[in-house]
Amino acid sequence: MNIAVFGAGYVGLVTAVCLSELGFRVQVVEKDRHKLNRLQAGISTIYEPGLQEMLIRNLSEGRLVFTENGPLAILKAEVLFVCVGTPSRPDGSADMSQIEAVTKEIVESSLDSGYKLVVVKSTVPVGTGRWIEKMSVLYAKGRKANLEIASNPEFLREGAAVKEFMHPDRIVVGVASERGRTLMEEVYRSFDCPKLFTDSHTAEIIKYAANSFLATKISYINMVSDLCEETGADVALVAEGIGCDRRIGADFLKAGPGFGGSCFPKDLRAFAHVGRSYGLNFGLLEQVMQINRERSQRMIRRLREQLWVLGGKKIAVLGLTFKPGTDDVRETPAAAVIEALLAEGASVLATDPLGIAGFRAMYGNLADRIAFAESAGEALLGAHAAVIVTDWDVYRELDWAGVKDGMETPVLLDGRNMLDRAEMRRLGFAFMAVGR
Numbered sequence: 001m002n003i004a005v006f007g008a009g010y011v012g013l014v015t016a017v018c019l020s021e022l023g024f025r026v027q028v029v030e031k032d033r034h035k036l037n038r039l040q041a042g043i044s045t046i047y048e049p050g051l052q053e054m055l056i057r058n059l060s061e062g063r064l065v066f067t068e069n070g071p072l073a074i075l076k077a078e079v080l081f082v083c084v085g086t087p088s089r090p091d092g093s094a095d096m097s098q099i100e101a102v103t104k105e106i107v108e109s110s111l112d113s114g115y116k117l118v119v120v121k122s123t124v125p126v127g128t129g130r131w132i133e134k135m136s137v138l139y140a141k142g143r144k145a146n147l148e149i150a151s152n153p154e155f156l157r158e159g160a161a162v163k164e165f166m167h168p169d170r171i172v173v174g175v176a177s178e179r180g181r182t183l184m185e186e187v188y189r190s191f192d193c194p195k196l197f198t199d200s201h202t203a204e205i206i207k208y209a210a211n212s213f214l215a216t217k218i219s220y221i222n223m224v225s226d227l228c229e230e231t232g233a234d235v236a237l238v239a240e241g242i243g244c245d246r247r248i249g250a251d252f253l254k255a256g257p258g259f260g261g262s263c264f265p266k267d268l269r270a271f272a273h274v275g276r277s278y279g280l281n282f283g284l285l286e287q288v289m290q291i292n293r294e295r296s297q298r299m300i301r302r303l304r305e306q307l308w309v310l311g312g313k314k315i316a317v318l319g320l321t322f323k324p325g326t327d328d329v330r331e332t333p334a335a336a337v338i339e340a341l342l343a344e345g346a347s348v349l350a351t352d353p354l355g356i357a358g359f360r361a362m363y364g365n366l367a368d369r370i371a372f373a374e375s376a377g378e379a380l381l382g383a384h385a386a387v388i389v390t391d392w393d394v395y396r397e398l399d400w401a402g403v404k405d406g407m408e409t410p411v412l413l414d415g416r417n418m419l420d421r422a423e424m425r426r427l428g429f430a431f432m433a434v435g436r
């Protein structure tokens, strides 16, 4: 089967590489010249375990091609995956301009040609499939593009993208015709997981509903975490206590600095916007977002409990990416924590194993006002306190006894509950965790 993939970002690149690994012939259309050059040279543009080797193997065996020639890829392909971005607009709604542009390109290049299945993998508001159908008629200008639109949301997580693409918990496909369903069954034939075939509206809602539910679990446990902190209870044990109930489940109950990344914040805003646009009360999601926004202030408050005055103090921020195992800093909680520290008049020395370059590029103004260190050891030298924002293993394995003596005052806020409290206190740290 010939497949085309539009957009070589996290989702598109992983989808394309994995499908070629499964033996499909895949053409990836990418408009960003810089990305395209690197991918054509066999260099992965994102950091994902296992991706680089698979990329080189499938490129060299000729199953995977990167191109900017959309029309040619469209001509050859029977199934076209749309994996372009759907970022937030200022009002929180999803910006559909990339999807719109790809729709136009696909319609114009498939006029009077055979049947093609256009599969939307990007995360999109309910009704997107219908909009693509409507726009297809407009762009066809009275001629016929024999396109069927399907929805196939992606649930992979960054940092484990290849593994989760290849071994998903489920596959969701919103498709109307038998022909489209048969094609999607063929694409996912080798996957051994529940496959849910629905209408396109349902599939589109499943994606936002899943992300919003997971984010709700996180804000919920963060809310409970604050009560644990006030009362001397332990949020990790509370999470274990409720998570053992299979109806609740143990995952996504880790208290911390709040959720970040390119999807949860953006998708919550978009889902809440969709709800509002139908006149529905999606206030629950507004609360989830509000709790998340307040996490950085909570961390500042904890630091003040130990340091009294933050102005003029040097604080080491350990971790800039929104979670470990990725170089992605989009909507990272670290940015809010740094912002809040600077507002207190503290000076910040930040470090991260993979995120420094991305942080500098994305948060220019903020980055200009702080300093960066190559390692945690360097960041902690002379610091009045350290805050762990991202739970990288290197911070777990750090020689804390060794670095403590180099600190001005040994205050440590473990924002991810990753270190052993008793051990840290034994080493002489004024140690604080989250919700315990």
Ligand SMILES: NC(=O)C1=CN([C@@H]2O[C@H](COP(=O)(O)OP(=O)(O)OC[C@H]3O[C@@H](n4cnc5c(N)ncnc54)[C@H](O)[C@@H]3O)[C@@H](O)[C@H]2O)C=CC1
Pocket (backbone or CB within 6 Å): 006, 007, 008, 009, 010, 011, 012, 029, 030, 031, 032, 035, 083, 084, 085, 086, 098, 101, 102, 121, 122, 123, 124, 154, 155, 156, 157, 158, 262, 263
């Ligand atoms: N990042 C993630 O872990 C996940 C993302 N998603 C969703 O998947 C979609 C894509 O996300 P990412 O891959 O993170 O985005 P991204 O921004 O990393 O990648 C999108 C790519 O599409 C390219 N592009 C834009 N317009 C194009 C066009 N007309 N033709 C060809 N290429 C074009 C861009 O240059 C870019 O490389 C979003 O809707 C996102 O919400 C879904 C699940 C997981």
Ligand SMILES: O=C(O)[C@H]1O[C@H](OP(=O)(O)OP(=O)(O)OC[C@H]2O[C@@H](n3ccc(=O)[nH]c3=O)[C@H](O)[C@@H]2O)[C@H](O)[C@@H](O)[C@@H]1O
Pocket (backbone or CB within 6 Å): 123, 154, 155, 156, 157, 158, 159, 211, 214, 218, 251, 252, 253, 254, 255, 256, 257, 258, 259, 260, 261, 262, 263, 264, 322, 323
């Ligand atoms: O739509 C998407 O893009 C993806 O969004 C998330 O994946 P991702 O953003 O890669 O990262 P997660 O592992 O879900 O973490 C998101 C944020 O929540 C935080 N988190 C996660 C779990 C937890 O218990 N506590 C917590 O604070 C993480 O630190 C991180 O900042 C979803 O988990 C994926 O299923 C989905 O496909």
